[in-house]
Amino acid sequence: MKELKDQKLAALALLKPGIVDVFEKYKLDFCCRGKRTLEEACTQQGVELEVVLEELGTELKKNGQSKIDFGKLSPIELCNYIKAAHHTYVRQKLPGITAHTEKVALRHGDLYPELEVIAEKWKLVAEDLIAHMLKEEHILFPFVEKVQKCFDAGESFQLPEEEFISNPIREMENEHEHAGDLMAEIRELTGDYTPPEEACTTWRLLFSELKEFEEDLHRHVHLENFLLFPKALEMERAVFKSQKAVQN
Missing domain, CATH: 1.10.3910.10 (SP0561-like)
Known part of the structure; x- marks a missing residue:
């Protein structure tokens, strides 16, 4: 090994x-x-x-493979999977975790002030991810679909370089890093999601939810940063070369 x-x-x-x-x-x-x-x-x-x-x-x-070979998925298929699996998960989990952070901070924040900080940082995570997913679904993913369809058809499309897909991708990567940093801070504040012995049921549930959420975020970001984005950029370069060839 x-x-x-x-x-x-x-x-x-x-x-x-x-x-x-x-x-x-x-x-x-x-x-x-x-x-x-x-x-x-x-x-x-x-x-x-x-x-x-x-x-x-x-x-x-160990025997057994992942049910999905992500490396073989096209950019469009990756976009669809990310929306169906990870974006859906985030939207399902945000309201409950938000309610639990607020409840635990309100009840126990006097003795454990870090709980109030956790609630504040979680609010930032939630706000950032909601805006982030909307940008992906309404701007980036449709553009990825357009690029792949041109690539698959061997066609080119006219586009100024300042509007290339690399620009929104850089923005998405920066936002990924920011969300990851916030979750890392929450993990540190929770002592690696370890509740104290006297923690109530909601407190324990909250830490379990936060741990699961961070792990899903890691998988989510990994798929985008290291599979979707590189594949989309590679296709865009090929389409742009085709565009330049047509112009010449």
Whole structure:
């Protein structure tokens, strides 16, 4: 398994579902910082490389694959999957988690002021993700669909460079990083989502919900940053070359 140490986290995360579980366990960021090699990430996180390699090896030996081979999906298929799976999940979870952060902060914030900070940061996460998903669904994803249809048909389309897909993609990547940073701050404030012994049922439920939400966000961002965006950009470059050839 020594050869794994030089592979990038983003690529390793696609091999098997259990790989992501190992990364989550050791807090190895495979989405916003997925360009790092496994060895680099372990060093920066202060995690023993050999321990991680052993656990990754165990996961790779297990039978069973992901139900979906994301690497084989087209940009349009990835957009549809992200909307159906991750965007739907976010919209379903936001109201409940928001209600729980507010309830727990109101009831226990006097003795545990960090709960009020968590509620404030969660509100930012919720607001940012709602706006982010709308931009993707109404601007970026339709543009990706247009690019792929031109690519598949061998056609070109007239577009000034300042309107290229790379511009909204950069914005989406920046927003991914911001949301990831906010969730990392929440994780730190919760002590890795570990409630105190005296925590009430809602408090315990909240921390469980936040942990699940962050893990889904990691998978969500990973699919966009390291599969959807690169594939869309590659197609756009091909379409642009076709456009330039027509112009010449």
